[in-house]
Amino acid sequence: MNSAKSKILEASNLTMRFGGVTALDSLNLHVNEGEVLGLLGPNGSGKTTFFNVITGLYRATAGNVSFRGQDLTDASAQEVYLHAITRTFQRSRLSLPLTVFDNIAIGDNRRLNTGLFFNLFARDQFEKEYDRVVEQVRALLLTFNPQLAAKIFEPVASLPMIDRRRIEICRALISEPDLLLLDEPSAGMTHDETAEVMNDILQVRSKIKPFTIILIEHEMGLIQRMTERCIVLNYGKKIAEGTYDEIVSNREVQVAYLGQE
């Protein structure tokens, strides 16, 4: 039996410089289809920059990114999204006066018809399309977190932090990505809240499809529970790679990241 795992994403010699700062320094890494990969490292080690380069927000100074063998190095954010790669951000990027539905539906712009003629004049078709999207968002919420489904038309401003984080994750999931990039989902939440949201993600993953995840996270308990493999960065370079147990017993990781002498 061939047990070799296929790669969904590969970065080769990926480099990102901001003036004199080298945020990613000839980084080589790959992500396997269907795995949950933890991306760790001290503050400023290049984790979010990696996401920003992968998702087309920054253009790499040098190196390559390929997704299922296709070159995405110079792809725009929209092109990356069309390849079924979505992400969340460390800081909330929700529109607070809008409803849960609005904030999630916007994540499916691949399928939404945004043409002026369609939206202003094709009213029958528009209403059918609207009903379809409502059902799609409701179905995702019912799988993700049924209590939130009951709040689908409430403004986000009225909801607690944990629900806002769920909405951000649902916005990234509504387009049914193959690769989900989660940038520190525990930020601003308690330990228990984070555990709840992670359970919701695992639930969706087991019920809908086993999409691949790259998880940036400082909370080590979460990394231990969620990931199959981890990569540790320091100064934009990979300093360790392996299972949670392997990386926490790695001397360089202990000194650079875990604060042990």
Ligand SMILES: Nc1ncnc2c1ncn2[C@@H]1O[C@H](COP(=O)(O)OP(=O)(O)OP(=O)(O)O)[C@@H](O)[C@H]1O
């Ligand atoms: N847009 C930018 N302009 C200039 N420097 C930047 C920019 N984005 C990131 N950097 C720098 O690149 C380095 C890596 O930052 P990055 O945010 O990727 O680190 P990180 O590992 O995600 O950190 P944290 O864990 O604090 O989120 C830092 O020195 C940061 O100041």
